[in-house]
Amino acid sequence: MSWGHVSEYKRAIIHVDGDSFFASCEVAKNPTLRGKPVITGRERGIVSACTYEAKAFGVTTGMKLKQARELCPDAIVVPSDYETYSIFSHRMYAIVRRYTPQVEEYSIDECFAEITGTRRMQHMSYENIAAAIQADLTRELGMTFSIGLSCTKVLAKIGSKYKKPNGLTNIPFSKTAEYLKDLPVGYVWGIGPNTASLLNLHGIKTALQFVNRSEVWVTSTLTKPTIDIWRELRGEFVNELDTAGKQTYQSLSKTRTFTPPSTDLSYVFSQLSKNVENACIKLRRWNLAASEISFFLKTQEFTYQHVRIPLIIPTCVPQDIIKALGKDFVRIARPNTLYRATGITMSHLTDAHHIQLDLFGAASQTQSVQQIYDQVDALSERYGKHAVFLGSSLKAMQQDLHLGERGDIPTRVSTLFKGETARRRLGIPFLGVV
DNA sequence: TCTGGGGTCCTAGGACCC
DNA sequence: TCTGGGGTCCTAGGACCC
Numbered sequence: 001m002s003w004g005h006v007s008e009y010k011r012a013i014i015h016v017d018g019d020s021f022f023a024s025c026e027v028a029k030n031p032t033l034r035g036k037p038v039i040t041g042r043e044r045g046i047v048s049a050c051t052y053e054a055k056a057f058g059v060t061t062g063m064k065l066k067q068a069r070e071l072c073p074d075a076i077v078v079p080s081d082y083e084t085y086s087i088f089s090h091r092m093y094a095i096v097r098r099y100t101p102q103v104e105e106y107s108i109d110e111c112f113a114e115i116t117g118t119r120r121m122q123h124m125s126y127e128n129i130a131a132a133i134q135a136d137l138t139r140e141l142g143m144t145f146s147i148g149l150s151c152t153k154v155l156a157k158i159g160s161k162y163k164k165p166n167g168l169t170n171i172p173f174s175k176t177a178e179y180l181k182d183l184p185v186g187y188v189w190g191i192g193p194n195t196a197s198l199l200n201l202h203g204i205k206t207a208l209q210f211v212n213r214s215e216v217w218v219t220s221t222l223t224k225p226t227i228d229i230w231r232e233l234r235g236e237f238v239n240e241l242d243t244a245g246k247q248t249y250q251s252l253s254k255t256r257t258f259t260p261p262s263t264d265l266s267y268v269f270s271q272l273s274k275n276v277e278n279a280c281i282k283l284r285r286w287n288l289a290a291s292e293i294s295f296f297l298k299t300q301e302f303t304y305q306h307v308r309i310p311l312i313i314p315t316c317v318p319q320d321i322i323k324a325l326g327k328d329f330v331r332i333a334r335p336n337t338l339y340r341a342t343g344i345t346m347s348h349l350t351d352a353h354h355i356q357l358d359l360f361g362a363a364s365q366t367q368s369v370q371q372i373y374d375q376v377d378a379l380s381e382r383y384g385k386h387a388v389f390l391g392s393s394l395k396a397m398q399q400d401l402h403l404g405e406r407g408d409i410p411t412r413v414s415t416l417f418k419g420e421t422a423r424r425r426l427g428i429p430f431l432g433v434v
Numbered sequence: 435t436c437t438g439g440g441g442t443c444c445t446a447g448g449a450c451c452c
Numbered sequence: 453t454c455t456g457g458g459g460t461c462c463t464a465g466g467a468c469c470c
Contacts, residue, residue: 044438062435107470192468224444225468255439302437308463343439442469451459 021109255343
């Protein structure tokens with residue numbers, strides 16, 4: 001390799017990736033499942049994750065459950081249990097943090113960590129440190145992880161994907177070429193179908209061919225995200241780790257597809273209303289208020305109608321938002337049109353505690369409603385989410401109850417999580433209608 | 435890939451200003 | 453009124469991720 005003069009590990013970055021994470025959590029939670037084909041995603045009708053025992057039958061992520069069951073009739077299919085996955089996720093981060101404070105919680109089943117400079121203290125090579133982390137994770141969490149070690153995030157990510165499950169792939173700078181040689185450029189983290197097609201047009205099929213293009217060509221042909229990836233593939237550290245964790249949201253949204261699709265506009269509106277309520281619950285949990293909302297209706301033909309609405313006074317109260325979007329809903333909703341989904345996005349978020357009162361006291365009504373919501377949230381805390389909900393959401397909520405989307409959530413094995421579990425739902429889903 | 439849900443960042447282009 | 457140049461801010465939409 002001819003480029004650069006980067007030492008093998010100017011920075012040492014690892015990427016940790018849980019193998020079939022959701023399914024592995026189910027097994028760790030319930031050891032009688034070990035060694036069996038387990039599939040998660042029952043509530044969605046498609047495979048969210050599956051154990052390697054299921055994969056051996058040809059089951060893959062994203063496959064319809066019906067097909068999965070045909071391939072693997074003995075499969076144990078369970079609904080997703082995000083509370084449990086989240087607990088294992090935080091345990092994973094905590095274990096990695098024993099080795100370094102520089103940990104980026106990238107997603108529920110992945111993290112990056114910078115271990116630069118820890119060799120002396122650990123009396124180990126970087127590769128052995130990675131192996132030690134991997135061993136701790138497996139021993140303590142009862143599942144396997146695949147780890148990549150290299151000098152940038154993009155290369156570390158290639159490493160963790162290189163050998164799965166339970167792989168540990170070290171890609172020192174001088175060896176990058178052999179890992180990029182046969183790697184289709186579209187497999188690189190951050191290069192999606194669109195950019196891959198563009199690169200293909202220019203004769204670039206593999207990551208190595210991409211890396212070997214000149215800087216002039218790259219910077220004049222591509223956009224910043226892709227240029228950064230090119231640099232990282234060459235071993236140049238560009239993407240800092242985001243170790244601060246999630247402090248707040250830029251935007252926050254709730255979307256729901258309903259089946260079957262419907263032409264009943266009052267029903268469609270109730271779905272939107274329910275999404276608004278859910279989004280507001282999340283806003284309040286983060287002490288945020290939205291200054292702008294946008295909602296959409298999605299037809300059965302997958303066309304969208306979007307409306308953006310600025311709010312004079314930031315709010316986290318669903319009544320305010322439903323009032324604000326009602327007119328536009330009536331304006332854009334077409335009769336005799338099959339709708340399949342609605343969604344709401346809250347943006348321009350501000351701290352809910354610092355909402356400015358306007359001179360005419362228009363915020364005062366919002367404020368008193370907000371006091372009511374303090375009580376609503378307290379009730380939800382005791383009796384479960386949606387113990388209380390808006391009349392405008394009624395149709396959607398009734399359907400959820402009918403379908404058992406909520407309320408029948410089984411109490412999970414909890415001895416494993418003493419002191420860690422969030423409170424359990426108490427099975428009182430419907431207290432009343434405001 | 436007959437397509438679920440929740441995010442982030444980047445960029446082109448319009449609005450507006452001097 | 454037309455013409456010119458240059459800057460900032462904002463937004464819609466694209467692209468990507470898990």
